[in-house]
Amino acid sequence: MNKFSNMVIATVVSLGAIGCSVPSWAQQPLKVAGQDVQPWVFHDKNSDSLSGVFVDLINAIAKDAGLPVQYQLMIFGDLIPALASGKIDVIATNMAITPARAQQVDFSDPVYNAPTEVVVVPANDTTAYQGLADLKNFPVGAQKGSIQLALLQRIGGFSEIRIYDTLEDAWSAVVSGQIKAAVTSGPDTIYASKHGRLTNLRIVSSYQSQSPKPRIGIAVRKGNSELLERINRSLAKLEADGTVKAIFVKNGVDDWAPPK
Incomplete structure (x- = not known):
């Protein structure tokens, strides 16, 4: 650090x-x-x-x-x-x-x-997730102190919510299989994706956020x-x-x- x-x-x-x-x-x-x-x-x-x-x-x-x-x-x-x-x-x-x-x-x-939160899953997971309810009973993750973490905690129903210091840590946890999906900042994640930094990951395009911008x-x-x-x-x-x-x-x- x-x-x-x-x-x-x-x-x-x-x-x-x-x-x-x-x-x-x-x-x-x-x-x-x-x-x-x-x-x-x-x-x-x-x-x-x-x-x-x-x-x-x-x-x-x-x-x-x-x-x-x-x-x-x-x-x-x-x-x-x-x-x-x-x-x-x-x-x-x-x-x-x-x-x-x-x-x-x-x-x-x-x-x-800013854009709303996005859902990041492994690149080989082609499921058309529509909302966070589709991820219930699975382990998910978000960044410490983020509004995405607060959203997951408010909704509940996941088998586990893991908390990570950085966005990169959350994305890596998806790649390694520690969590089913990471729910992360829209602008940060979209920018990373556009610049080729979401290796072996994809942003779920079918996801429809219920959050205000x-x-x-x-x-x-x-x-x-x-x-x-x-x-x-x-x-x-x-x-x-x-x-x-x-x-x-x-x-x-x-x-x-x-x-x-």
């Missing part, structure tokens, strides 16, 4: 525009974290740096708001606990806004609306209204001038780009 704890990229922006009165959280670089999943936040081996939609977006927000930031990678399920404990200041990754999470953190205005937002510690206001103000400006859409296009996810 060293890559999660050691990969930190700093973007330092002058605080001159903020003025003399600076809140304590703005007196040193904001610690921003996301999980290592393309195309949102990932370690680019070619440049040996962090890249992705949310890295670009946070850098643009930091520049506009006059805030210094440090970006680091963490396991998805550890993000909210790290924010609550003060280990990080901001979560900027592909995290859906939900009522349960909103009790623990404060979310920005939505960045974009997740709204993805940036999270700050509960009660940090001033930081949230700055993020929202900059986000609105960057959406209006087309910067957010350009970031999505640059990272190859044009289909999910918010309108200008």
Whole structure:
């Protein structure tokens, strides 16, 4: 797990525009974290740096708001606990806004609306699963802390629900036969499939989700209204001038780009 704890990229922006009165959280670089999943936040081996939609977006927000930031990678399920404990200041990754999470953190205005969850099975399993009820009495899996895990736990009826730290771990469990299927994030899984990273797996095209499209937002510690206001103000400006859409296009996810 060293890559999660050691990969930190700093973007330092002058605080001159903020003025003399600076809140304590703005007196040193904001610690921003996301999980290592393309195309949102990932370690680019070619440049040996962090890249992705949310890295670009946070850098643009930091520049506009006059805030210094440090970006680091963490396991998805550890993000909210790290924010609550003060280990990080901001979560900027592909995290859906939900009522349960909103009790623990404060979310920005939505960045974009994501595709719903998908079901991943072995490539040689040609069953036309229609819904999660078709998987009842079988072992299934999902990522720790994900809305997909919450969905499986709410529905119930599976022989076992296994929890994995990363999406890759969940997909590998399907390949190895530990679980019948993995229920994982739509955008993350669709992107991986398009780029040939779902080896010996397939996304069930017949699956019909009953979930609403997740709204993805940036999270700050509960009660940090001033930081949230700055993020929202900059986000609105960057959406209006087309910067957010350009970031999505640059990272190859044009289909999910918010309108200008």
